[in-house]
Amino acid sequence: MHLSSPTPFPANRPRRLRRDAFTRRLVREHAVTPDDLIYPVFVHEGQGRSEAIASMPGVERLSLDLLLPVAEDCVKLGIPVLALFPAIDPSLKTPDGKEALNPDGLIPRVVRALKAEFPDLGVMTDVALDPYTSHGQDGVLDQHGYIINDETVEILTGQALTHAEAGVDIIAPSDMMDGRIGAIREALEVQGHIHTRIMAYSAKYASAFYGPFRDAVGTRGALGKADKNCYQMDPGNTDEALREVALDIAEGADMVMVKPGMPYLDVVRRVKDEFKVPTFAYQVSGEYAMLKAAAANGWLDHDAVMMESLLAFKRAGADGVLTYFARDAARLLQK
Ligand code: PBG
Numbered sequence: 394m395h396l397s398s399p400t401p402f403p404a405n406r407p408r409r410l411r412r413d414a415f416t417r418r419l420v421r422e423h424a425v426t427p428d429d430l431i432y433p434v435f436v437h438e439g440q441g442r443s444e445a446i447a448s449m450p451g452v453e454r455l456s457l458d459l460l461l462p463v464a465e466d467c468v469k470l471g472i473p474v475l476a477l478f479p480a481i482d483p484s485l486k487t488p489d490g491k492e493a494l495n496p497d498g499l500i501p502r503v504v505r506a507l508k509a510e511f512p513d514l515g516v517m518t519d520v521a522l523d524p525y526t527s528h529g530q531d532g533v534l535d536q537h538g539y540i541i542n543d544e545t546v547e548i549l550t551g552q553a554l555t556h557a558e559a560g561v562d563i564i565a566p567s568d569m570m571d572g573r574i575g576a577i578r579e580a581l582e583v584q585g586h587i588h589t590r591i592m593a594y595s596a597k598y599a600s601a602f603y604g605p606f607r608d609a610v611g612t613r614g615a616l617g618k619a620d621k622n623c624y625q626m627d628p629g630n631t632d633e634a635l636r637e638v639a640l641d642i643a644e645g646a647d648m649v650m651v652k653p654g655m656p657y658l659d660v661v662r663r664v665k666d667e668f669k670v671p672t673f674a675y676q677v678s679g680e681y682a683m684l685k686a687a688a689a690n691g692w693l694d695h696d697a698v699m700m701e702s703l704l705a706f707k708r709a710g711a712d713g714v715l716t717y718f719a720r721d722a723a724r725l726l727q728k
Pocket residue numbers: 519521522523531567568602603604605606607621676677678679
């Protein structure tokens with residue numbers, strides 16, 4: 394179609410506002426700040442123990458003594474929250490994952506230490522059994538290998554209470570069992586933990602992008618060829634994501650999450666538009682690995698793609714992002 398202009402020049406020149414840095418800054422709609430970032434970290438037992446994770450360059454499994462300086466760095470950088478993930482000693486893993494209920498287990502000890510040292514740094518913990526089960530699934534299995542919902546929810550509720558008693562600020566159930574947000578919320582209220590926030594992994598997809606994370610927490614081997622398709626969401630669905638989010642809000646979630654992140658920005662946008670609640674996205678291990686690998690090869694500019702990817706989450710409507718880039722990004726923003 395030919396659009397004839399009434400004048401011999403374009404009536405609108407959008408490039409005017411792109412001409413100088415000051416107008417670009419003036420009209421910019423979205424921005425990333427350190428306040429938007431949640432930093433996931435991997436912890437394990439011991440002293441002075443740091444192990445590199447091959448598929449996640451720049452990320453390490455750390456013992457508590459080595460995590461404390463990282464937490465201090467997060468405080469200095471203005472990162473509001475640390476998210477803890479444990480690599481549990483294989484000798485403690487069982488089919489029912491009961492180590493998850495140990496009040497003196499790794500996560501409760503790390504939570505207590507972090508809250509004692511850095512009371513103003515938010516601490517978030519994952520509620521799911523996969524780091525604790527010998528089979529690497531997020532729940533307990535029946536004789537056919539099916540993940541039993543209601544029995545799993547009971548254990549998860551105990552795990553959440555264990556974390557709350559240790560003083561965690563935010564509980565983040567990542568297991569995708571039905572009804573777990575309601576069960577956890579009720580238990581927290583009954584036990585007087587009325588301030589404990591719940592960030593629900595509401596729309597968590599059965600994704601191949603979690604591979605490097607499973608290396609980091611040491612569940613890839615146990616899981617083998619098994620998948621999580623009977624509880625995590627089918628990547629082909631988005632209406633279902635809205636149903637999941639609606640349920641989690643009704644059951645008492647304070648914040649909801651979409652995971653993975655970049656390949657699911659359409660879901661982030663639909664969730665934010667529909668519910669207008671605090672909405673988060675997880676830029677997962679595989680997304681991080683992709684960007685790191687390309688940058689290491691010199692194919693992409695590390696800092697530029699890091700910041701552009703984080704900005705994309707904000708543009709899609711996310712209030713914040715869980716990202717392994719959190720410290721790098723906050724450091725860059727400080728400059
Ligand atoms: C496990 C859990 C996973 C992640 C967070 N919690 C992996 C999985 O569901 O198998 C993935 C995070 C990442 O890939 O960075 N409940």
